[in-house]
Amino acid sequence: MIYEASLSELTLFSSYLTEVEEAKEESAAIARMNISTYPFTSTEDASAYIIDKKPDCVILFVSSHDAIEGMMRNTEDVGLHPYWMGEENLLSSDFSSLEGRVDNKIIALTSVERVTNPFFSFDAVESGEISAVSEIQYGYDALMVVNNVIQSNGYSVEAIKNGLDNLRMVGLSGVISFDETKTRYPSYDILVWRGGDTGWEIM
Secondary structure, eight states: OEEESSHHHHHHHHHHHHHHHHTTOOGGGOOOEEEOTTTTOOHHHHHHHHHHHOOSEEEEEOOOHHHHHHHHHHHHHTTOOOEEEEEGGGGSHHHHTOSTTGGGSEEEEOOGGGSSOTHHHHHHHHTTSSSOOOOOOTTHHHHHHHHHHHHHHOSSHHHHHHHHHTOOEEEEOSOOEEOTTOOEEOOEEEEEEETTEEEEEEO
16 A cells, blocks of 8 residues: 555545454555655655565555656566556546556546535435434545455455456445435446446446
8 A cells, every 4th residue: 555645645545444454354465655745755766665565456545646657657667567546546548548557457446525415415414314424535435345346256366356357447326325214325336347348337
């Protein structure tokens, strides 16, 4: 995990790390690097860290396009081809046009807050039908969908790779809905790329 010292990135990083720890995953299998925003840690330093650890997947909590592109190019140049998981800025044409295998190894997470309608939850609170509504962490639900995809395929290296091969973008579709008891139910969609074709699959 490579994370930036800004509020939104730290929030998402902390939420994901909490989920991993609660799942009692082996902490030794997770390497973490904090990168400074002002001044920004050099791309070479971050790339050297990735090259040293040789991870199967790099989870990025980084908003800088230049930093992400630099890390991708440097690791590609030395023959590493990890999966890259991060926020929707990974869908930028800057990354999809990278030569080599990078564009086939990107999993982008959409912003939950941008594609849900908060007024439904506010109305429910004001009417007294539910006591509180917690803030949805930026991208957190999307990360949990990715986690479920991995769980359903198994935890061996090969099983995880097979599960991620057909997954490229995951996010929330539409608004959060409520049932008669005002329980919240977001709708999950996954955009998959297979042989150059895209299509939505509802989970």
